[in-house]
Amino acid sequence: MIGSLYSGISGLKANTSAMAVIGDNIANVDTNGFKASRVSFANIFSASLSQNNLQIGRGVTLNGVNPQWQAGSLENTNSATDLSINGTGLFVVDDPSNGITYYSRAGQFEWDKDGSLVSPDGFIVQGYSIDPATGAVGGIDNISLPNGTSAPNPTQNISFGMNLDSGAAAGDTFMSSITTYDSLGSEAILDIGFTRTATGWDWAVTVDHNNPAAASASTGSLVFDAAGDLNPAACVPANANPTIAVTGIGPAADLNITWNYLDAANTSDGSITGYTSESSKTAQSQDGYPSGSLQSVAVDEDGYFTGIYSNGSMIPFAQIALADFPSYSGLAKQGSNLYAESLSSGQPLVGPPNTASLGSIAPSTLEMSNVDLGTEFVEMITTQRAFQANSKVITTSDEILAELLSIKR
Template identity: 25%
Template sequence: MSLYGVLRSGVSGMNAQSNKLGTVAENIQNSSTTGYKRASTEFSSLILPSSEGNYNSGSVTSRVRYTIADQGPIAYTTSGSDLAISGNGFFVVSDPSGSPYLTRAGNFVKDGRTGNLINAAGFTLMGYKLGTEAVDPSLNSLDGVEPVNMASFGMQATGSTAGTFKGNLPFGQPVAVAAGTPTPPTVAPPVAGSVLFSAPTVSRGAQIAFSVGGGANQYFDVTTQKTPAEVATAINAAVTAGTLTGVNASTNAAGDLILTSTVSPTTTSVTGSFTSVSKASSLQVYDKVGNPIKIDISLSKIDADTWTISVFNGSDPSAPFTGTTAMELNFDADGKLTGSGALGFNIPGGEAFSLDMTGMTQLAGEYNVTGSSNGNAPSAVKDVEFAADGTVYAVYEDGTRVGAYRIPLATVPSPDNLSPRAGNVYETTAASGGYQVGFPEMSGFGSIASGALEGSNVDIGTELTAMIEAQTSYTANSKVFQTGSELLDVLMNLKR
């Protein structure tokens, strides 16, 4: 072994340990950096050809490796825009020039200048826009991603298109159909046939059915009338308009409603029934520009297992709903709704609306119903919510949540071979492989936790131990170099 080989070995060893000390120092200074992944230095020997009688000293080569695939601890914060990935995957971010990178650093905040969500290193969170501008993502490409920018979601109003009305109708509710009291016609003295409804309870949704001389039933639905006298006036107006025939409506001092035949007073009888409202509710919806419209809902029990439901425009009775505004609800012996349970009608100035009542029952309990509808009044965005599946919701002042973006997660076949760049981001290399793109909680990708951050995967105790080891090895290699240098000086002095 030559003296130059000794010197070369000492220098090689010091350089290798110097690299190790460099990675240790970087790990320690980034032990509190969000999403930082530990670096380590691995050594391998470089052996030169030797003979039995002469050893040719080689050297040590070093290579820096990163434990990018190892997850750090997750700590919860008070900021809803802090995001952490639990499991596999990286956030897709971009630099100011638009170049994409991968990162696990999810400390995002809203940039006041652009409205984008950026992390502490200034990289912008990327996502796929939802709604009418949604695109189908590629499995191996980041085409179609754009900055997550909530500033583009200003004040908006959404017309209602669907709602639900469900709950229990009491089985013991009395039937709301009352037969009128008929007065038969007489000849001497002549008395016209009539039917009397004893002081009916008038409310929207009530219905009068009557027949003159045994003919077909005619119907009058109470809409805006509040008293029997108002009902009588409306019936007479309908007779004048030709929509009802053969009767004259009036009331007596007791408030009873009376329908008297006008066909042939001495030979024509009048029969009828009055269906009052058993229960009433209301539901608020919105037209296309966000004006609130109240749907008045009237329910009448017409026999043991049948109710009728009618809907009215409670905000503007002069603009009635069009379409199917009334139907029967039929229940079986178990109190379950049979047949279709939906009304389809049009909201004035709004959309076609479907009211779903499939969750309605008739059981021996109290009247207990709930209702809901989509749509919202004009409202501004006040907050942002992040779901575990990556959906970003714009939360409006009225509490409405609208899906705005969906954050993808990306990975590569070999994450530890990604190339680190400044700002705690990574870019792909030939060794790491290309992008594989998906969504949280799908296809092996992790989930997103809002209000949390992934910490560094550096362990300080391990790093301090590695630092002592590197220092010891560096000192030993320096002694080898020093000894070789002294022997070389002795050899040089022999020539003198």
């Protein structure tokens, strides 16, 4: 009977621990990225009555507490730095105080006073640095905001959608202007004047720039065939897109701008026509821009962080890193939704999102807890009943022992 008392006690202990796990799951039902745990029990064998080939158990023990790594549902937010993972993987964060690396599914990040992307605990999110000038991807480092000002981009190409009236009289003129940018981001307005000739239209470029010495010696002519299409062989320059050279613009570098109206085969791309209708410009484009200030940051499903500037430029500056493990159940819980590598988890495989086994990034979302309240309440009821049953074993065994003691009387 003494043995049955200890069996009952083991049941009380095991179910008390199970109830603690259930309570922890329910308490974290609103914790972002939380993974519910499940308990497993094992019987205790300690006696064998060999003469009767009987094996008597000695109760139960808590065999393990295993986290359930199924993904939680995603909740939309208004913050671009709230991130969740669609699929496998963990975010990588570093503790700046000691350099220790942790891992997490909770992606509630924000920019700190130093411009670093951090977790609520101040741990810095890790990713791959990207050179804004060349786009080259570097090694893993802290994700930080780029310089608040983007460099200007000098204009290298322009194009027009334009018709020049084939019915115009010789000497008639038409003017078209386009704003371009030098290497310092200053505006250089190109005024292209067209003059009707007997064979087509001559053109010449003048420059309206903040430096009065700026000038362009670029000239040429456009000639059309009977269908109103450009005849590249008769144009000046022949069979080539002209280059507009802007010189004397002060400390900025001289501009050499290609005016594109021929395709790769040196035939007309259809942007400039010579029909019998009023000369007009319907479209224009150029690829330069001035310097700009950082306005916002966007994140895509591949984990690229892109700075959006006031000049309209969008420049990637980092890509977030994810880590995959051979055994997620072996990760060591550290609190605050953090995990650490252990011998049981194996070493992490770190890489960009959407590569190998790693999932993609869902920006402006947070992964919710995967706790199922219905399941937890059922487990709570069964654990409570198991606890009551084991306590009944103890009280019944005590009654039997009391009855045995009363025999002596």
